[in-house]
Amino acid sequence: MATRDFPENDWLTGAPGPDVDVAQMDAAIAEIFTNHSEFGTNLALIVVHKGRIVREIYGEGVTAQSTLISWSVAKSITHALVGIAVKDGVLSISDSNLFPHWHDERARITLGNLLNMSSGLAWCEDYVDESISDVIEMLFSEGDFAGDHAGYASAKELEAAPGSKYMYSSGTTNLVTRILAVALGEKNGSSELVESFMRQRLFEPIGINSAIPKFDDTGNFVGSSFVYAIARDFARFGYLYLNDGVWGDNRLLPEGWVQYGRTAVALDPENGLEYGAHWWMSPEDPGSMTAMGYEGQFTWISPDRDLVLVRLGKTDNELVPALREKLLQIIRSFPAQGSEIGNDSTHG
Structure with a gap:
């Protein structure tokens, strides 16, 4: 894997490159944050391109330090x-x-x-x-x-x-x-x-310090629904998958595990998206994988564009398809490079 930037204490930030359609991206972001009747309430949106945050916007009453719910992310x-x-x-x-x-x-x-x-x-x-x-x-x-x-x-x-x-x-x-x-x-x-396993083996190695996982009365992690974290930390999680489970010089996930997650086994009849192993795939963005949650939570990984997009908010279910299409406009503002992630290893 080519040498690249990994965030340490904080993300690097920068302007989008000259090959990015900035006008299209910013227009889509502005519409998402202002058109509440069509897209719901947006609490946070982060775009990471080539290892740097190029856009970071928060809704009213939300800051970079606000912990927000994952739902099914x-x-x-x-x-x-x-x-x-x-x-x-x-x-x-x-x-x-x-x-x-x-x-x-x-x-x-x-x-x-x-x-x-x-x-x-x-x-x-x-x-x-x-x-x-x-x-x-x-x-x-x-x-x-x-x-x-x-x-x-x-x-x-x-x-x-x-x-x-x-x-x-x-x-x-x-x-x-x-x-x-x-x-x-x-x-x-x-x-x-x-909880120790989560923090020592996943969160801490990639610099996630804000995560608050929730457990039920038996002590079981409610992995279906409940992790709270700041938007920048959801972006770190996405960046781990963008880099095939590797962070810096350390491989955290086994070889092929990212590919396993994004290998489609079904087409969901409700939303028309492909499903793999606890990950969604968007056919309009080949090679991508998305962690999605109730009310329009998205951590969208687009390897061909070297991109991670995080959107957190409160959107009624019937508005989520339109929101997703608008997020896709943001993603398509970045050029596709034809990169690949993962490999064809199996896990027995």
Whole structure:
């Protein structure tokens, strides 16, 4: 990999290069921040090009030090944590028999099936109608599994054979984080080992100091939904993936893990995007990968443009497609160079 800048205590900043369509970029940014009826409320937007922040804008009442919610961007952070555990040899994507009470066909579910959202477990990922929503029930209800997100998700029955059906599920990610905790030797009710692992093996090596991960009442990391951080630190996370899991001279993620994340296994019927292993792919930006969350959270990695874009805010679900198209205008303001990330290694 060519020598390049990595942020140390803080990001380098600079002006966009002469090959960037600055007028198009700035017009799109201005529209995002002023047209609330079409794009919702924007809290933060950062554009990193060639290792330097070239645009950084915050909404009313928000500063560079404001910690903001990830929502499902945390799923992609979970992908990174699992990758580190795979590199350490304590997990494999072929692992099965993942929970002691899965004595039936659920024992065939692999960690890879969970990362690809293809476990076959029944689930309803609805953020509006709490009467049918498993994700609202899991995260917020006072029912039988209150405070035990993995317990709620692991009690679900199969509705399809493992590996045969894509079903986006926040419950799935909280199963993954419980599996990670067990592999690390975490005791039930504790989060000490997992939080230490997150900070020492992922956050601290790439300079993320603001991250606040949340844990449920059993001590399990709520990897489906809850990491708070400043926008610049979400950009650091994206920059790690832009650089194939390498930070400076240190490889944090195993070779091929980034490519594994962005290898499509399904086309989501709701948003028309491809899904890989806890990452989204945008066909309009070939080779890209995006961590996306509820209300329009984006950490968009565009390797061909040597670009990371972070957008944090509050946008109603029906407005997110228009927001995404406007973000794509920003990305297309930068020239494509035809670079590649990752490789074709597999992880067994």
